[in-house]
Amino acid sequence: MFKEIDSVQNKIIKEVISLNIKKNRDKKGLFLLEGERLVSEAKVEDIEYIVISKSYKGYVPKVNKGYVISDVLFSKICDTINPQGIIAVCKSFDYKIKDIKLENNPFFVMLENVMDPGNMGTIIRTADAAGVDGVILSKGCVDIFNPKVIRSTMGSIFHLPIYRNVELGECIKCLNKKNILTIGAHLKGENTPYNTNLKNGCCVVIGNEANGLSDEISNLISSLVKIPMPGMAESMNAGIAAGILIYEGVRQRLGE
Amino acid sequence: MFKEIDSVQNKIIKEVISLNIKKNRDKKGLFLLEGERLVSEAKVEDIEYIVISKSYKGYVPKVNKGYVISDVLFSKICDTINPQGIIAVCKSFDYKIKDIKLENNPFFVMLENVMDPGNMGTIIRTADAAGVDGVILSKGCVDIFNPKVIRSTMGSIFHLPIYRNVELGECIKCLNKKNILTIGAHLKGENTPYNTNLKNGCCVVIGNEANGLSDEISNLISSLVKIPMPGMAESMNAGIAAGILIYEGVRQRLGE
Numbered sequence: 001m002f003k004e005i006d007s008v009q010n011k012i013i014k015e016v017i018s019l020n021i022k023k024n025r026d027k028k029g030l031f032l033l034e035g036e037r038l039v040s041e042a043k044v045e046d047i048e049y050i051v052i053s054k055s056y057k058g059y060v061p062k063v064n065k066g067y068v069i070s071d072v073l074f075s076k077i078c079d080t081i082n083p084q085g086i087i088a089v090c091k092s093f094d095y096k097i098k099d100i101k102l103e104n105n106p107f108f109v110m111l112e113n114v115m116d117p118g119n120m121g122t123i124i125r126t127a128d129a130a131g132v133d134g135v136i137l138s139k140g141c142v143d144i145f146n147p148k149v150i151r152s153t154m155g156s157i158f159h160l161p162i163y164r165n166v167e168l169g170e171c172i173k174c175l176n177k178k179n180i181l182t183i184g185a186h187l188k189g190e191n192t193p194y195n196t197n198l199k200n201g202c203c204v205v206i207g208n209e210a211n212g213l214s215d216e217i218s219n220l221i222s223s224l225v226k227i228p229m230p231g232m233a234e235s236m237n238a239g240i241a242a243g244i245l246i247y248e249g250v251r252q253r254l255g256e
Numbered sequence: 257m258f259k260e261i262d263s264v265q266n267k268i269i270k271e272v273i274s275l276n277i278k279k280n281r282d283k284k285g286l287f288l289l290e291g292e293r294l295v296s297e298a299k300v301e302d303i304e305y306i307v308i309s310k311s312y313k314g315y316v317p318k319v320n321k322g323y324v325i326s327d328v329l330f331s332k333i334c335d336t337i338n339p340q341g342i343i344a345v346c347k348s349f350d351y352k353i354k355d356i357k358l359e360n361n362p363f364f365v366m367l368e369n370v371m372d373p374g375n376m377g378t379i380i381r382t383a384d385a386a387g388v389d390g391v392i393l394s395k396g397c398v399d400i401f402n403p404k405v406i407r408s409t410m411g412s413i414f415h416l417p418i419y420r421n422v423e424l425g426e427c428i429k430c431l432n433k434k435n436i437l438t439i440g441a442h443l444k445g446e447n448t449p450y451n452t453n454l455k456n457g458c459c460v461v462i463g464n465e466a467n468g469l470s471d472e473i474s475n476l477i478s479s480l481v482k483i484p485m486p487g488m489a490e491s492m493n494a495g496i497a498a499g500i501l502i503y504e505g506v507r508q509r510l511g512e
Binding site: 118122125126127128129130131132152154155156159160192194195227228229230231232233235236237239240243244247248250251254256 | 374378381382383384385386387388408410411412415416448450451483484485486487488489491492493495496499500503504506507510512
């Protein structure tokens with residue numbers, strides 16, 4: 001049986017609330033998973049403990065440590081508007097860029113300073129759908145353990161390697177050396193995704209929502225591509241641009 | 257010179273605040289445009305009046321009616337976190353589905369009950385970038401004059417016809433009769449976007465974020481397509497699915 005807690009002053013409750021802040025997540029190496037779907041995607045051994053509301057009736061992972069709190073208290077500690085009634089406090093994880101596998105025509109997605117949690121989560125979800133081999137993130141990207149990112153990934157956070165805090169310049173040089181084509185979405189790109197060969201090893205690179213790719217990174221990339229915009233809009237949402245480029249890769253790789 | 261207002265009780269301020277609610281927008285036929293970029297996209301004759309903060313230094317449209325308020329009051333009435341200092345109260349507009357032009361291989365996007373303001377705005381922006389001829393919305397879609405939708409469109413709301421509150425079933429029957437291919441994104445689709453001909457008149461149909469397309473609509477559509485998902489994710493964000501399908505249309509239509 002799980003222990004009951006009824007005070008917002010309890011240290012478990014305080015810890016859960018504190019994990020909405022990046023600094024605290026980094027310090028403790030923990031992050032929050034909210035909702036049955038996301039909790040069910042985590043490995044049980046990675047869950048430190050769970051907190052459920054009294055009326056919760058869904059899936060409960062077989063963990064040793066768990067707490068039951070009132071529905072009112074639960075909705076107070078939750079980031080979502082209609083909480084389902086389960087939160088898992090989970091160990092955060094890390095993939096080291098030095099362990100990345102560059103053989104067999106890999107397909108990567110690299111993000112430079114993507115700041116919007118919804119964009120980040122959606123891009124990770126799309127990369128997962130596309131069967132991408134890994135997502136490479138610059139230091140300036142939003143934290144992937146931010147609850148809004150986690151929610152937007154719909155569980156994809158657990159499905160593919162995500163390399164964080166990567167020195168992108170060094171990484172691109174290394175990819176170029178290994179003949180993995182780096183392709184950056186850029187409004188001044190001279191190629192299109194459609195006349196670019198994405199069938200062999202390649203890495204799609206997307207920049208910041210407001211500023212696009214930095215000059216430093218643009219200069220290192222093998223090919224800058226512009227997504228054609230025959231209409232009137234001058235630019236595109238970063239998540240959509242990523243989706244279009246990733247799926248042009250999928251199309252070419254499926255031989256369609 | 258514009259009139260100064262210093263009370264939150266002023267009827268202009270009250271009207272601006274009230275326009276964050278759909279019911280009030282519908283009743284008055286007005287909506288809000290926040291920020292220099294969006295205000296600059298509106299036709300001056302469609303702007304009822306503007307409200308600017310005392311420290312605002314950017315573009316001001318040549319309108320007859322305007323009000324100046326303190327920066328503190330401005331930030332109180334604003335939906336955005338870092339307001340730029342200009343809001344326009346603008347006449348809402350309407351395109352009638354009976355006026356839609358079906359000649360010359362048109363390219364449409366149709367949305368059934370897309371509820372998320374960010375998705376709606378992003379899809380309109382992507383449709384605009386792609387040069388789509390019109391966006392057709394079911395009654396159950398989020399209001400396009402919702403400030404979050406407007407913001408996500410980045411001005412594209414003004415660039416292409418948007419048909420609202422459309423009876424989609426009737427519309428699809430009409431498109432089918434005119435040989436405009438209706439293509440619905442569906443997890444059970446038997447075709448892919450890549451083996452579907454989007455070069456002639458066509459309409460891409462996207463369903464609700466959680467439930468996809470309804471059975472009623474799926475049954476009327478000419479071709480249900482599944483976006484290939486070789487990875488582990490089971491589904492895709494509605495905005496991304498729309499972007500991938502719209503841009504497969506762009507690719508085919510550009511002959512690439």
